[in-house]
Amino acid sequence: MVIKDLLMEGIKVLELNPSINSQLEVRLILSKIMEVDKSYLYAYTDRSVDVNIANEFIEMVNRRSKGYPLQYLLGVQEFMGMEFLIKEGVLIPRGDTEVLVQYLIDYINKRFVSKEFSILDIGVGSGAISLAIANYCPNGNVFGVDINKEAIDLALENMKRFGLNNVTYYYGDLFSPFIKGKDKFDIIVSNPPYIPTSDRESLQVEVKDFEPETALFGGEDGLDFYRMISKKALDYLKNDSLLAYEVGFNQGKDVKDIMEKCGYESIEVIKDLEERDRVVVGTLKRRE
Numbered sequence: 689m690v691i692k693d694l695l696m697e698g699i700k701v702l703e704l705n706p707s708i709n710s711q712l713e714v715r716l717i718l719s720k721i722m723e724v725d726k727s728y729l730y731a732y733t734d735r736s737v738d739v740n741i742a743n744e745f746i747e748m749v750n751r752r753s754k755g756y757p758l759q760y761l762l763g764v765q766e767f768m769g770m771e772f773l774i775k776e777g778v779l780i781p782r783g784d785t786e787v788l789v790q791y792l793i794d795y796i797n798k799r800f801v802s803k804e805f806s807i808l809d810i811g812v813g814s815g816a817i818s819l820a821i822a823n824y825c826p827n828g829n830v831f832g833v834d835i836n837k838e839a840i841d842l843a844l845e846n847m848k849r850f851g852l853n854n855v856t857y858y859y860g861d862l863f864s865p866f867i868k869g870k871d872k873f874d875i876i877v878s879n880p881p882y883i884p885t886s887d888r889e890s891l892q893v894e895v896k897d898f899e900p901e902t903a904l905f906g907g908e909d910g911l912d913f914y915r916m917i918s919k920k921a922l923d924y925l926k927n928d929s930l931l932a933y934e935v936g937f938n939q940g941k942d943v944k945d946i947m948e949k950c951g952y953e954s955i956e957v958i959k960d961l962e963e964r965d966r967v968v969v970g971t972l973k974r975r976e
């Protein structure tokens with residue numbers, strides 16, 4: 689079969705799922721399998737395709753039509769201008785999270801002009817937040833922890849891919865790899881699991897059927913991790929330090945209240961371009 693006919697076959701399958709951009713996605717999938725640039729598929733539409741490649745393409749298109757995420761098929765996702773390796777079992781980085789990373793880069797550039805600083809990322813996933821900070825703020829000593837071993841392995845792979853050597857990752861539960869009162873950071877950041885368990889059924893198939901549960905759900909009201917991290921972080925933050933979170937679109941006030949109760953100050957809820965709550969930050973001034 690030639691390229692254009694195979695693409696047409698794929699489009700017919702993907703069109704059954706109206707949430708998919710079938711014209712674009714068939715080309716992304718075929719160029720990935722053929723290991724060619726998308727432009728090759730436009731230039732050589734009449735070139736014949738090896739039968740194994742055609743079969744693999746049809747198999748992938750069928751999975752995609754059932755909601756399997758495109759990023760898991762392609763194995764990559766762009767985040768903050770960096771191409772991250774992605775695989776099933778680890779959360780796909782979201783554009784929403786760039787609001788948090790951009791806030792941190794601006795904060796770091798103001799506060800730590802050519803000075804070293806330390807930052808801990810809780811729940812690193814693919815390494816999106818921690819590696820973007822390590823890349824754009826090379827004066828940082830970056831640490832990360834995740835309870836999912838697959839996430840740590842992937843984050844380490846991405847770290848090598850970007851050639852970064854200012855990052856250390858730990859496998860563990862929240863602060864468990866660190867020594868209370870001894871290991872202290874200038875910044876603690878987290879994009880924790882924050883979806884209320886009761887919202888499970890309203891999630892897109894792509895998310896609820898294929899992304900890891902441990903990356904998604906934050907208890908009955910979605911706020912469990914904000915409660916745990918805000919409290920425990922008091923033992924791991926330096927004097928005059930920052931705690932920064934990504935939050936769900938309607939969680940700004942709740943997270944602000946949690947942080948206030950724990951003693952954080954100057955708490956701000958930052959909205960995204962769609963005017964939805966996206967980031968909450970607060971500082972910790974010590975009573976030392």
Ligand SMILES: C[S@@+](CC[C@H](N)C(=O)[O-])C[C@H]1O[C@@H](n2cnc3c(N)ncnc32)[C@H](O)[C@@H]1O
Nearest residue numbers: 781811812813834835836861862879880881903
């Ligand atoms: C919403 S994902 C964020 C991933 C990544 N930071 C990003 O923004 O793409 C939450 C991450 O927290 C991790 N996680 C869940 N419970 C945890 C715990 N108790 N300790 C450490 N990490 C945890 C999950 O495995 C997942 O990778």
